Each structure stands twice: as structure tokens, then as C-alpha cells.
Amino acid sequence: MPPDGQRGAGVLGGGAGAVAIARRVASRVESVHLFDPFNRMLAMPDGDRICVSASAEEMWSRSDVAISHLEDEAQLRTVLGECWNQRASGHPSTLLELSPISASAQAELSARCRDANVALIGGRVAALGGEGAARSVLFVDDAALSQPELAPLLDALADEVVPTGAAGNAKKVGMLVDLLVGVNTAIVDEAIVLGTRSGIDAATLVRLVGTGSGANAVLARARTAPRGEGAHADEECASLRRGLARASAMASQVDHSMFFGSLAISSLLGRHNAHARRRT
Amino acid sequence: MNSRLTVGVIGLGGMGRPMAQRLAAAGHAVCGYDISADASASAAREGIEPMADPAALAARCELVIAMVWDDHALRDIVNGARGIAASSRLPQCVVDLSTTSVAVAHEVGTTLSARGSAFLDGAVIGGGVAAVKAGKSPIVLAGDRMLFDRYLHAFSVLGNCSYVGALGAAKAIKIVNNLLVGVVTAANAEALSLGVALGLDLGQLVGWLRLTLGGSRVLDSYMGRYVDEGGYGEGLIGHRLMAKDMQLAAELAESLDCPAVFPRPAREMYLAFGRSLGADRPFPSAFEFFRGNARDTSVPQRA
Numbered sequence: 030m031p032p033d034g035q036r037g038a039g040v041l042g043g044g045a046g047a048v049a050i051a052r053r054v055a056s057r058v059e060s061v062h063l064f065d066p067f068n069r070m071l072a073m074p075d076g077d078r079i080c081v082s083a084s085a086e087e088m089w090s091r092s093d094v095a096i097s098h099l100e101d102e103a104q105l106r107t108v109l110g111e112c113w114n115q116r117a118s119g120h121p122s123t124l125l126e127l128s129p130i131s132a133s134a135q136a137e138l139s140a141r142c143r144d145a146n147v148a149l150i151g152g153r154v155a156a157l158g159g160e161g162a163a164r165s166v167l168f169v170d171d172a173a174l175s176q177p178e179l180a181p182l183l184d185a186l187a188d189e190v191v192p193t194g195a196a197g198n199a200k201k202v203g204m205l206v207d208l209l210v211g212v213n214t215a216i217v218d219e220a221i222v223l224g225t226r227s228g229i230d231a232a233t234l235v236r237l238v239g240t241g242s243g244a245n246a247v248l249a250r251a252r253t254a255p256r257g258e259g260a261h262a263d264e265e266c267a268s269l270r271r272g273l274a275r276a277s278a279m280a281s282q283v284d285h286s287m288f289f290g291s292l293a294i295s296s297l298l299g300r301h302n303a304h305a306r307r308r309t
Numbered sequence: 310m311n312s313r314l315t316v317g318v319i320g321l322g323g324m325g326r327p328m329a330q331r332l333a334a335a336g337h338a339v340c341g342y343d344i345s346a347d348a349s350a351s352a353a354r355e356g357i358e359p360m361a362d363p364a365a366l367a368a369r370c371e372l373v374i375a376m377v378w379d380d381h382a383l384r385d386i387v388n389g390a391r392g393i394a395a396s397s398r399l400p401q402c403v404v405d406l407s408t409t410s411v412a413v414a415h416e417v418g419t420t421l422s423a424r425g426s427a428f429l430d431g432a433v434i435g436g437g438v439a440a441v442k443a444g445k446s447p448i449v450l451a452g453d454r455m456l457f458d459r460y461l462h463a464f465s466v467l468g469n470c471s472y473v474g475a476l477g478a479a480k481a482i483k484i485v486n487n488l489l490v491g492v493v494t495a496a497n498a499e500a501l502s503l504g505v506a507l508g509l510d511l512g513q514l515v516g517w518l519r520l521t522l523g524g525s526r527v528l529d530s531y532m533g534r535y536v537d538e539g540g541y542g543e544g545l546i547g548h549r550l551m552a553k554d555m556q557l558a559a560e561l562a563e564s565l566d567c568p569a570v571f572p573r574p575a576r577e578m579y580l581a582f583g584r585s586l587g588a589d590r591p592f593p594s595a596f597e598f599f600r601g602n603a604r605d606t607s608v609p610q611r612a
Contacts, residue, residue, distance in 0.1 A: 158524035209523030212496040220485045226565040227481035240447040241434030243489030245525030283506045289496035296570035
């Protein structure tokens with residue numbers, strides 16, 4: 030446990046993603062102060078550099094830089110509302126916001142943060158394609174590059190860092206990734222079921238189509254880690270549907286169609302329901 | 310033993326003609342037939358002996374390869390008045406590499422078997438015309454394993470061949486592959502159009518998405534090329550044929566009582582793309598459809 034008063038990086042959020050972030054950045058700062066505002070921490074992080082803060086105020090006051098990774102916009106508003114009330118502490122100076130929120134929500138929250146002398150910079154972490162171990166890419170607004178205190182954290186947060194330009198762009202790219210991953214997962218699931226019911230062994234099908242024009246990163250992942258059933262698959266399915274729903278909301282904002290995203294939601298929901306029926 | 314064969318190729322279009330050329334270049338005697346007299350005449354200038362009809366071609370050849378438009382065309386070249394089955398002498402083996410249904414593979418296989426000729430179903434599952442020309446296409450073949458082994462030396466001239474099981478299995482794999490191609494391409498088109506509507510640069514966006522779990526070969530091959538070159542690539546099928554492929558997937562799913570949300574709506578979308586852009590425009594031009602229907606008009610609506 031670092032001594033009282035020592036500053037470091039704050040991490041807001043309690044899900045698996047936030048804990049993973051805390052672990053990643055712990056190697057680059059003196060201490061990480063993790064605060065789970067909704068008591069949903071799935072696993073206590075290990076390592077002496079990670080401290081669990083009892084309140085947003087404690088986390089906030091001990092951090093030069095904070096990273097937020099919450100489930101949605103509503104959670105983020107609640108947490109930042111508390112933090113804005115503690116602006117007198119003057120810390121942190123920068124908030125790297127990685128939650129799956131829209132670019133317009135980021136802009137609104139950014140304005141509120143500016144009033145509290147905190148620079149809010151948007152980003153999204155996404156899974157890299159390709160076979161092998163799970164690796165990640167961090168899409169981040171260009172403003173992150175001009176914040177020296179963020180420099181050691183950016184490299185730690187993902188295997189690859191990609192600046193995306195103007196404020197809000199990283200959120201847009203992240204939602205488009207969610208959209209494609211959701212659609213590709215749904216259609217790969219359907220394609221594998223169609224192939225296996227046609228008498229083709231699933232592993233053979235995935236290997237052969239992987240050499241064809243239908244190859245994609247979700248299919249390649251299925252080759253090494255087939256999607257199963259059960260609680261983990263249900264959670265993944267729900268997470269994909271949330272991502273698709275967010276992308277759909279984003280499309281509505283610019284009056285754009287979401288035909289294939291909507292089909293993917295139906296397909297994933299159908300798969301989920303079929304699994305649930307089998308279990309009962 | 311890699312013997313020199315007399316091979317017939319029926320369908321001398323974008324895929325069939327380069328196959329015939331490769332077989333001829335490998336030393337086989339090649340006969341060709343196409344419903345278009347122009348295509349047959351053009352192939353004749355490249356050493357492919359033109360034949361008057363499939364029956365005449367069948368009488369001359371030990372091995373016949375079909376690369377035709379659809380189920381109807383395949384039935385016609387086999388069962389038509391001057392089809393293969395009407396020939397005085399049938400080939401040892403007929404192979405269908407077209408994108409046709411599992412059902413028609415069984416139907417044609419039964420017909421030819423009754424006439425003493427064997428049938429393999431097959432498919433080219435990637436690489437497009439460029440890979441066919443280079444002999445590097447991934448090809449799947451199904452049916453009698455001994456027959457596959459006997460003619461593998463000839464099939465290998467066309468690409469990297471895999472034996473995949475009982476009759477119909479190759480068609481099923483092709484249909485699954487094309488279902489993925491069709492849906493992922495159209496979904497990419499819609500997502501990229503949305504990205505542009507949100508103010509993102511198309512070229513950068515394609516590059517970013519390619520890195521991620523949302524990446525795909527169609528994103529690399531078609532949209533990557535569109536960004537770099539303004540086109541989608543050589544010899545791609547149009548919206549009409551992609552709609553047909555989605556129909557094949559829908560019918561296969563229904564025949565197997567298999568839950569499938571995508572195939573029928575995807576077919577309807579490709580028909581809509583065709584009505585809007587032209588039925589024979591390359592299928593990745595779906596992007597232009599979504600851009601044309603987007604509210605944001607800051608980018609060209611029709612490339």
C-alpha cells in the first residue's frame with residue numbers, strides 16, 4: 030500500500046474492464062486508486078500499487094490523472110456529478126474517459142469538466158483482430174497526445190494506441206467497432222449453425238471458410254476459442270447487444286439506417302433465448 | 310498418375326474462361342462451351358476448342374467442369390435437350406464449381422449416376438478472378454473420394470483443393486461462405502456510411518476498423534481498394550447474383566429447419582441495391598447505396 034498522500038492514477042469503475050485497466054497502469058505509476066462507485070467489482074485487484082478507495086473523493090484527491098471505465102452514460106453522469114462537487118481539491122487535472130458513451134455526451138461532460146479545471150479526453154479500448162491471445166487497441170482523441178501526464182498510461186492501456194483526431198472521434202470509432210463486432214458475431218454464429226446442420230464439422234468449416242472470402246476476425250477467433258453456452262456466453266451476448274443498441278442510438282442522431290445492426294440484435298437475442306430454453 | 314486429359318469447361322465467363330486457359334496451359338486438351346457464341350469464339354482464339362452444345366462437349370471429354378450462373382443453368386446443361394445427359398457418350402466425371410444449391414447437387418448427381426457418369430460438387434470460395442488466373446483459389450470439392458483423388462492433378466491446376474466430404478458438402482460450405490461475404494460486406498457498407506455521416510474520414514476509418522475484431526477480408530479487399538483506387542476489384546459478382554446467393558442460404562436454412570435471421574432480409578437488401586445502383590454493379594457498391602440514402606450529402610452520393 031503506498032503511503033498516504035502519495036499521488037498516482039485513479040480508476041473509476043468496478044467491472045472486469047476497470048480492474049484490467051488498474052492492473053495495466055499499475056506498472057507505470059506509483060499508485061493506482063481504484064474506486065467502484067456501484068460496488069460491482071468482480072475481483073479484488075492484486076499488487077501493492079493498487080489501492081481500493083472508499084469514496085470518489087479519496088480516489089479523486091490522490092490522483093493526478095484519472096481513467097473512467099463505466100458501463101454507460103448514466104453511471105458516468107452520476108459519478109462525475111460527485112466529482113464536480115469536489116473540485117476544490119484541484120485533482121486530477123486530466124480524466125481519460127474510456128466508457129462506451131456517445132461523442133455528444135462526451136462533449137457535454139467535457140464542458141462540465143472544464144468548469145472544474147479537469148481536461149476530459151475521450152477514448153475507447155477495442156479488441157484487436159487476428160488470431161492468438163487477446164490484444165487490444167486504444168483509440169484516443171488527439172488531445173491525449175498533448176497531455177504529458179497521460180503518456181506513460183497510454184502505452185500501458187493497450188497493445189496499440191491510435192490517435193483518431195478531433196474530440197469525440199474515438200467514441201465514434203469505438204461504437205462502429207461495436208457495431209461490426211456485433212454483426213459479425215451474429216452472422217458467424219448463424220453461418221456455423223447452418224454449416225454444421227449441413228453435416229460439416231464446425232472446426233473444418235471455420236478452417237476452410239477462413240481461407241475464403243468470408244474470412245473475418247470473429248471467425249478467426251472462433252477457430253481458437255469457440256463460443257459456447259452458459260453464463261459467460263450469455264454475458265458476452267448481452268454485451269454485444271448493448272453495443273449494437275448504442276450504435277443504433279448513434280445512427281438515429283444522424284438519421285442513418287441501422288438495418289444490419291437491428292438484424293444482429295434479433296439474431297443474438299434468438300440465440301440467447303434458444304440457449305435459455307435448452308437450459309430449462 | 311498425372312495423365313493428359315481432355316477436359317471440357319462449360320461456362321466461359323469471368324471464372325470459367327481463366328480456368329480453361331490454365332488447364333490448356335497445363336497441357337490438357339480443353340473444349341469449351343458457353344451460351345454466348347461471343348464467349349466461345351473469344352475462348353477459341355486462346356486455344357479452347359469451341360463446342361456446339363454440352364452434349365457434344367460431353368462426348369469429347371473425360372472430365373467436364375461446369376461454371377454456370379445458377380441452378381436453372383446447371384439443370385439446363387445437364388438435362389436440356391442438348392445437355393450432358395443427352396450425349397451419346399458421357400464423361401467419366403462432371404464437376405460443378407458454380408454457386409448452386411445443395412439440392413441441385415444431389416439432383417444432378419442422381420441424374421448423371423443413372424447415366425453412368427460420376428458427379429462431384431465443388432466451389433471456389435475466395436480470391437476472385439485474380440486468384441483463379443493465378444491458380445491460387447481455395448477450392449472445395451465433395452462426393453466420391455476416389456474420383457477426387459483421380460482428378461486431383463487437374464483440379465490442382467485451378468487452385469488449392471480440399472476434399473470436404475459427401476456430395477453437397479462443398480455447396481454447403483460455399484453457401485455459408487457467401488452468406489458471410491454478403492452480410493459482412495453490406496454491414497460494413499452501412500457502418501462506413503454511418504462513420505462518414507458522423508464526420509469521420511472514410512480512408513482513416515477503414516484503416517482503423519481493419520485493426521480490430523470487426524475486421525474482415527471483405528473490408529480489406531473491397532473497401533480498402535475502394536479507398537485506394539476508387540474501385541472494388543476485378544470480376545466481382547453483382548447485386549443480382551449476391552441476392553441469389555442469399556436466397557440459396559435462406560433455402561438451405563429452411564430445408565434444415567435452421568434458425569437464420571439474416572439471409573432473407575439480406576437478399577431483399579441486395580435486390581434494393583440492384584434496383585438503385587444497377588443489378589450487375591459489383592456487390593461492394595452497397596456502400597454507395599447507403600451513402601446515397603444518408604442525410605449527409607457532403608460526400609459524392611454515387612461514385
